[in-house]
Amino acid sequence: MTLLPELYMLFFSIFFLFLSLGKKKIALFTAARGLALVGFAVTLACSGARGDLFSGAYQVDFFSQVFKVLLSTGFTLVVFMFEKENEVENLPEFFMFLGFSTLGLMILVSSVELISIVISLEISSFSLYAVVPLRKAQTKRQLEAAMKYLFFGAISTGIMLYGMGYLYGMAHSTYLTDIMAKLPQFLAQPLGVLALILTLTAFFFKLSLFPLHFWAPDIYEGASDATTTFIATIPKIAATALLIRLAMLASFAPAQLATVIIVLAAFSMTLGNLVGLVQKDVKRLLAYSGIAHAGYLMMGLLSFNEEGNAAVVYYITVYLFMNLACFYVVMLLSRGGENVSINDLSGLARRSPLLALTLAVAAFSLAGIPPTGGFTGKFFLFVAAFKAGHLAIVIIAAVNTVISIFYYLNLVRISYSRESEDLQPLYLAFHEKVLCYLFNIIIIYLGLLPFGLIDLFRRAM
Secondary structure, eight states: OOHHHHHHHHHHHHHHHHHHOOOOOHHHHHHOOOOOHHHHHHHTTTTOEEEETTTTTTEEOHHHHOOOHEEEEEEHHHHHHOOOTTTTSSSHHHHHHHHHHHHHHHHHHHOBBHOOOHHHHHHHHHHHHHHEEEEGSOHHHHHHHHHHHHHHHHHHHHHHHHHHHHHHHHHHHHHHHHHHHHHHHTTTTTHHHHHHHHTTTTHHHHEEEEHHHSHHHHHHSSSHHHHHHHHHHHHHHHHHHHHHHHHEEEEEEOOHHHHHHHHHHHHHHHHHHHHTTTTHHHHHHHHHHHHHHHHHHHHHTTSSSHHHHHHHHHHHHHHHHHHHHHHHHHHHHTSSOOOBBBBGGGHHHOHHHHHHHHHHHHHHHHHHHOOOOOOOOHHHHHHHHHHOHHHHHHHHHHHHHHHHHHHHHHHHHHHHSOSSSSOOOOOOOOHHHHHHHHHHHHHHHHOOOOHHHHHHHHHHH
């Protein structure tokens, strides 16, 4: 039971590996959805599992199980959202790589030793490097996006290993518990802070946090809709888990480390929101939105306590659903797999009121407007940073929230106010309507009734 979620995800990937070798055609989407749903049930059933494996390098606890449930939820929803055979080549391989990537992320959230962290991160990353170029109708820009993702990913991993080398040199151990005991005496020195920041680099890359953000817009635009949806949501959950684990190493952090995080968060929020104002492609806009939201997430880490970390987990949970809702609207508008521009949203309220409503709820949540989950999540983050004495970053975040309202609500304005030449209705299948209603209900629920979930996350900390 301790390793069952990981073993099941391995089975999921190997199942599609064997399908890719055979000539016989089966209903791939039905198989993927059924297996993903069973995987979610298995992960939920194993949420109470506890144990230490592999000489203590792999820790299964309530913290890791909460994140595995989130990862499995996101993976299942992405599989259910994806249904266009004409969008990617080699469907069995596509599902196989997504499964392997999720497996790597599940291993990552339980890893409490530096080498196992690196291995799990690479299992996830290498799978995504292979998935990005699988989009059909390749163009020069899409191939360039795949190369950029591979190149910048390799660089960020190299920098992370360099930082881990310093941590090992200080603590003479690769176990996080040993590093935790030795690190406080080194954090007062510039080298200690540098080692921790370099180690966090690969996770900053996954979150697309400044200054490791520049890959995101090109990858989002160049990859297929399903691949972009996965990259924009699932890896960020695991990166958040490891950032919390590593930030807790510095539970008595010096002012230098807090200053570095404040600077990165401020630049990430400001750059993401200002550049987002001028975007015309919806996926590029969501990329810059993700860069800004990575800055908001870092605010919670500044508190270096359970309350702030619980706020971070709550916000990444809300972020998962509101981002999936936005990308689902893009997927359903782009039946042929082409990219959707902001002008393509014209007349959406008349063509499909449910899609327009889903986009509006997700955009209100991303902007932080009550009563959505985005407002409640930002409120928790702001309070955690304010209580920790970081008023400056709270003010910067508040100003950035106001800036972001312009481009989020512009999506809603175009959907409801602008007339379109194409008045042909968009017909949604039953399961598509169910998913739209599900996203709307969850986003509103997380905004109105957050306390049960936030208490659960506090216990996980």
